[in-house]
Amino acid sequence: MIKISKNEKLDVEVCRDFYDFSVAGADFAGTIKREHPNISIENHEHYISEYYRIHEEEMNVSVEKLSKLVSEKEGALFEALSKIFGVDLSGNEIGGYISIFDCNPRYIESKSFQVFYKRPEIEQFAVVAHEVSHFAFFKMCDTVLKNETAGLDKNSGTLWELSEMINVLALNLPEMVALTGKEERLFYADLAPKYAQLAGIWKQSKGDAIEATREYLRLAK
DSSP: OOEEEHHHHHHHHHHHTTOOEEEETTTTTHHHHOOOOTTTTTTHHHHHHHHHHHTTHHHHHHHHHHHHHHEEEEEEEEHHHHHSOOOTTTTTTEEEEEEESOOOOOOOOOETEEEEEEOOOOHHHHHHHHHHHHHHHHHHHHHHTTTHHTTTTTTSSHHHHHHHHHHHHHHHHHHHHHHSSSSOOOSSSHHHHHHHHHHHHHHHSSSHHHHHHHHHHHHOO
């Protein structure tokens, strides 16, 4: 199941990790500073503590609304992901933490992620679907494709790039759009040429995520 809650300590860590960080055309640093122009590395712990105190009620409402939507949709989400990636996540405990930052990172080892609390809940659910799709993809890699993906970094390089690109293809399948209510777009603009290559492989494999992953990794060697 997916449990939505707050995690102030994680926001402190995310601020430290993303404050000066950008990758593949995504400017996480700019996102933080535009939303919070008065935050800095020097004051971030106090700033975040005060922000949580001042906006407590607003954040609690965000948790409540997203929790309700997730409880209504998570069964269908797990079922759709099982069909796409060939793995079942329904028995896993997945943690979703609302955040004061619009960075929305995922943590594969703990099966947890963040979602910006100011987004409307249907847009928040699209983030939930995106992040949980990552967990399904990597579970597929660790089980069905463990030989092909052994030794590859899940947070950088070819496998990370593939996880971000194949998510777009998976989330634009009709059954996923029916859940999220929106078209998925490639977040990392610098990956566009590689995404075009993967889209061709995906089409040739007739949307078989296992075969598309295997072939992309073979060509990337």
